[in-house]
Amino acid sequence: MLRTLDRYVIREVIPPFLIAVLIFTFLLQLPPLMRELEQLVAKGVSWLTVGKILMLLAPQALGLTIPMGLLVGLLIGLGRLSGDREAVALLACGVSPYRLLRPVLAIALAATAATLAVMIWALPAGNQRYQQILYSIIVNKAESDIRPRVFFDEFPPWVLFPNDEAPPGQAGWKDLMVANTSEPGAAQLWLARAGRLDLDHEAQRATLVLTSGIRYTTREGGGTATYEFPGDIELQLDPRVIFPPMQLPHGVTEKTIAELRATIAEKQAMDPPVSPHPEILGIHQKFSIPAACLVFGLIAVALGLSVARDGRFSGFVVGVGVIFGYYVVMLLAESATKGGHLPADISRWVPNLVFGALGVLALVWRARHTEGRLPFTIPVPRRAAAWLARRQRPDAASVDFAAPGARPAREPAPRRRVLVVVRVPRLSLPGPLILDRYISRIYLRVAAVSFLGLLGLFYISTFIDRSDKIFKGQATTGDVMQLLLFFTPQFVYFIIPIAALLSVLVTFGLLSRSSELTVMKACGVSLYRAAASVILLALLLSAALFSIEQRILASANRRAEILDSRIRNRPPRTFSPMNRRWVLGRDGAIYHYGYFDPDRQQLTGLTIYETDQDAWKLRAQTFVRRASFADGVWRGDSGWRHDFTHHPPASTPLARGPLPHLEAPDYFATEQPLTELMTVPELREFIKDLSASGLNAVPAAVELQRKLAFPFVTVIMTLLAVPFGVTTGRRGTLYGIGLGIILALSYWIVSSAFIAIGRSGVLPPFLAGWAPNILALGIAGYLLLRTRT
Numbered sequence: 001m002l003r004t005l006d007r008y009v010i011r012e013v014i015p016p017f018l019i020a021v022l023i024f025t026f027l028l029q030l031p032p033l034m035r036e037l038e039q040l041v042a043k044g045v046s047w048l049t050v051g052k053i054l055m056l057l058a059p060q061a062l063g064l065t066i067p068m069g070l071l072v073g074l075l076i077g078l079g080r081l082s083g084d085r086e087a088v089a090l091l092a093c094g095v096s097p098y099r100l101l102r103p104v105l106a107i108a109l110a111a112t113a114a115t116l117a118v119m120i121w122a123l124p125a126g127n128q129r130y131q132q133i134l135y136s137i138i139v140n141k142a143e144s145d146i147r148p149r150v151f152f153d154e155f156p157p158w159v160l161f162p163n164d165e166a167p168p169g170q171a172g173w174k175d176l177m178v179a180n181t182s183e184p185g186a187a188q189l190w191l192a193r194a195g196r197l198d199l200d201h202e203a204q205r206a207t208l209v210l211t212s213g214i215r216y217t218t219r220e221g222g223g224t225a226t227y228e229f230p231g232d233i234e235l236q237l238d239p240r241v242i243f244p245p246m247q248l249p250h251g252v253t254e255k256t257i258a259e260l261r262a263t264i265a266e267k268q269a270m271d272p273p274v275s276p277h278p279e280i281l282g283i284h285q286k287f288s289i290p291a292a293c294l295v296f297g298l299i300a301v302a303l304g305l306s307v308a309r310d311g312r313f314s315g316f317v318v319g320v321g322v323i324f325g326y327y328v329v330m331l332l333a334e335s336a337t338k339g340g341h342l343p344a345d346i347s348r349w350v351p352n353l354v355f356g357a358l359g360v361l362a363l364v365w366r367a368r369h370t371e372g373r374l375p376f377t378i379p380v381p382r383r384a385a386a387w388l389a390r391r392q393r394p395d396a397a398s399v400d401f402a403a404p405g406a407r408p409a410r411e412p413a414p415r416r417r418v419l420v421v422v423r424v425p426r427l428s429l430p431g432p433l434i435l436d437r438y439i440s441r442i443y444l445r446v447a448a449v450s451f452l453g454l455l456g457l458f459y460i461s462t463f464i465d466r467s468d469k470i471f472k473g474q475a476t477t478g479d480v481m482q483l484l485l486f487f488t489p490q491f492v493y494f495i496i497p498i499a500a501l502l503s504v505l506v507t508f509g510l511l512s513r514s515s516e517l518t519v520m521k522a523c524g525v526s527l528y529r530a531a532a533s534v535i536l537l538a539l540l541l542s543a544a545l546f547s548i549e550q551r552i553l554a555s556a557n558r559r560a561e562i563l564d565s566r567i568r569n570r571p572p573r574t575f576s577p578m579n580r581r582w583v584l585g586r587d588g589a590i591y592h593y594g595y596f597d598p599d600r601q602q603l604t605g606l607t608i609y610e611t612d613q614d615a616w617k618l619r620a621q622t623f624v625r626r627a628s629f630a631d632g633v634w635r636g637d638s639g640w641r642h643d644f645t646h647h648p649p650a651s652t653p654l655a656r657g658p659l660p661h662l663e664a665p666d667y668f669a670t671e672q673p674l675t676e677l678m679t680v681p682e683l684r685e686f687i688k689d690l691s692a693s694g695l696n697a698v699p700a701a702v703e704l705q706r707k708l709a710f711p712f713v714t715v716i717m718t719l720l721a722v723p724f725g726v727t728t729g730r731r732g733t734l735y736g737i738g739l740g741i742i743l744a745l746s747y748w749i750v751s752s753a754f755i756a757i758g759r760s761g762v763l764p765p766f767l768a769g770w771a772p773n774i775l776a777l778g779i780a781g782y783l784l785l786r787t788r789t
Helices: 003-042 047-083 085-094 097-140 257-269 277-305 312-338 349-370 382-391 435-471 477-513 516-522 530-566 678-690 698-731 733-759 766-787
Strands: 152-156 159-166 173-180 186-200 205-219 224-237 581-584 590-592 596-597 602-612 618-630 635-636 639-643 650-654
Touching: 003 047, 003 097, 047 085, 047 097, 047 277, 047 435, 085 173, 097 277, 097 349, 159 581, 173 205, 173 766, 186 349, 186 602, 186 618, 205 618, 257 277, 257 766, 277 312, 277 349, 312 349, 382 639, 435 477, 435 530, 477 516, 477 698, 477 733, 530 698, 678 698, 698 733, 698 766
Parallel strands: none
Antiparallel strands: 152 159, 159 173, 173 186, 186 205, 205 224, 581 590, 590 602, 596 602, 602 618, 618 635, 618 639, 639 650
């Protein structure tokens, strides 16, 4: 039966526990959320479906965030008791720290049961349902992955190149090129005014419908035949490429315990046997992670009483540190299991054993310390004790013992000297005042702790998401660590705005809670003046965001995409010019080649398709077996040229000679133009080229405005957080952190919605990119004007 003390402790722990679970769940879901939300909305997926996806992903996070939230909630709740000296009163009344184990273990047992239900039932069912919904989206929205002015080769042997998007309200694309060069003796090229992708889900049939165009068929001898079709023609695509297998494979996280045991038996029965380590670890993980709630309960009782003097935010920081250490030990245990040094049945329990022992020792230490004595004595040598005693007495040598009756010696008169004083006017440069430095120190301290804590959580979530690939042999621990390194700029790009928001909320919450803000107002310092330093720091963080986006992010994301695709055993997107076979020229010509050697500056098997952009047909087609660049000129070996402006087309053989209109070698060495991987100057030039060609530059213009608008999110979030921080200071720091997470999530959802709407042409690019900032700035201005300054 729970007594009054037990109920009181539980009431203190439950609110921060729930808020911490909300915060950690959001942070662990942020990477997949930010990666998928905008793409799903742009593909036309309903918001209801997006909400279902988020709900189905929640159990995957809750299996980890419930123990994490329990630890943080206990540290904050128990820390509040010590901060208000209630713990001192309890100890004075003879209540031992061991007595606090009763309510703490009651909460830990409830959290263990909840985590166990999530790991055993909710997680497999939710992940499997998520895979089914994702399968349906992929099938129904396959054509949305085909973007204008980008060669798409994921429907082998077909290569698609849409010149523009279809008009609003219509499916498909405008001015579509389709090529099939899998058979050298019969290469085919279609240029159609319109195209769309028809999918028959029940019949498992995928059809590419081309409307009003010309087909060009090039034979091995060099002749090209043309066929003009005014209506529709259909090209059958391989359904296995578009329609994944209907029986979705169950991963370790999607399987129940019975299915995992069946898989273990199957692997052990194989000849030769296959290691069942992933399945064994999966079974034990369903029980070891819930058991971590009990371990964290022991640690919280010992540490919760020691972080109170630093405020509630310290409980959050200490909790993140313990969690990070827990998963580091788990990583080391997994590495030892993979190396054959630790049985798989024990691996998942090693973190619980290590931190459980540390929790017991820390609890014993805390109990002994509160009684005024240490659990052991430190022997001190006699000479060292005498030396310490002498150090505590005044230095005898410094005392002047004069003889009795002795007269003090007469000191000589000081010599008069002439002093020349030169007065130099004090020149003071404008700089931060004492108030600015005081508020900035609090802000930077909280920002640093928030940044490191959030970065650690991102690392934990990413590693856990890829850890099963290590045990399947698809990746090594070094690959995952290298992936974390390449993902770090993207993590920092996400974390800086959130850290800035949390820092302002916590800083002004602490100033309001301690009544320091009231004293500032009484001394004539307004809220606007107090916030000047954090606004300036937010501007510096905005500059850092823009610098990261321009100099580091694109390159790091490319390398991360390639490495992540290799770990996940999927084909990466084409970034490197060494993997490209199709290139669009500045004048609209389309180049297809077999291989490009950047060292020798040679192209082999080069075909040049010169297009008429207005009529969307070929003007000419040139083929050379090899093209070499020397002395500033491309020269081609033997080949041929067809001129389609004549009827019938005129064919001309080519000997070795110059190719005057071919792009320079560095043009072929550039990467494929993907707007999200361009810097602002590159994107502006790309938009200029699209506009000069009369093509649709709206999606690229929207991306440009987003790149310009997003770095200012730190300033917007700072202005929005100041009034919230003032009003929520009395409710506690963790309340402000939870509010900050909700504000950040709301901003990203609104931003993704406006970007998707802008790409469809409904909103101007400037408004689509800047509307979230404008809305947030308007709300911040309204709240600031209504706040008492």
